[in-house]
Amino acid sequence: MAPVVNRLAVIGQGLIGSSITRAVSANRIARELVVTDAVPKVRRTVAELGLGIAKVVETSEEAVRDADLVVACVPVGQYGALAQVIGPHLKAGAIVSDVGSVKGAVVRDMLPHLPKGVHLVPAHPLAGTEHSGPESGLADLFENRWCIVTPLEHADEHSVETVRAFWRALGSEVETMSVEQHDKVLAITSHLPHLIAFTIFHTGLKHEETSNSEIMKYSAGGFRDFTRIASSNPTMWRDIFLNNKEAVLGVLKQFNDDLADLAHAIERDDAQKIVDVLSTSRLTRRKVIEKQHISVISPKREYEDAFPIVRPYGDD
Secondary structure, three states: OOOOEEEEEEEOOOHHHHHHHHHHHHHOOEEEEEEEOOOHHHHHHHHHHOOOOOEEOOOHHHHHOOOOEEEEOOOHHHHHHHHHHHHHHOOOOOEEEEOOOOHHHHHHHHHHHOOOOOEEOOEEEOOOOOOOOHHHOOOOOOOOOEEEEOOOOOOOHHHHHHHHHHHHHOOOEEEEOOHHHHHHHHHHHHHHHHHHHHHHHHHHHHOOOOOHHHHHHOOOHHHHHHHHHHHOOHHHHHHHHHHOHHHHHHHHHHHHHHHHHHHHHHHOOOHHHHHHHHHHHHHHHHHHHHHOOOOOOOHHHOOOOOOOOOOOOOOO
16 A cells, blocks of 8 residues: 555554554555554653654644644643644644544634644544553444544545545545534544443442442443443543534433423323334434444444543643
């Protein structure tokens, strides 16, 4: 495979960043690969792991110098601080991209700090596991998974195509979507499910008639499977909920209304209403799966927006 870019910088070496590092090295997607992380221990681990062609440097300023493409793999709340740091060191014509779950926040926080002539092309790979850290990275993490690219209005076409080609080279199915639509869609497909999973577990732990040990010991597969994502990093998800507040609150209100309707049907012994709701949901899900491209993956590879352990950017 011919390299997509000459010099690539990857900032952040958690699950997503280190998986990019592994995949780029394995497939020679870049001629040069420079990586870094704000946490010294992570940098040392990456160096010890010897991830292919990657050169590990101490600072993001050094990493982005002369880079053709910069991929920022930091938590949503840290993109603004990162852009402030790297902005003065980006060369003219450089492309800056990301892996964040809230595109509106990425654009809002990064764009003001990027110099003229540098192109911001946001992207979001829908891939991850419940694990974190550079040891958890997988070279095939992005294969047969969606990556959504969200170009800005009047975006440089060459830069957008470079980012699309980059993710295709990593094995992803690439789709293009507006920033606003992405955040609305992810509020439904990712952010709301995580919010519910956290809440269900919290509710279970507060249940007065059962002990915590009983909940864990007798939890059925549905409870375990659905609440698996409640093991995700709380600080990371706090940032996602707050940075996509409008969309999350919108779908949460709709969910609460629908849940209240179903609760009312149960209270009134309205069997037909209950069957109608459940049947509609079941039928719709089957139709969606038949119509859309759905990857076949193992439980350990289910999408979960996994990111590095959250620390303030630059805090050792």
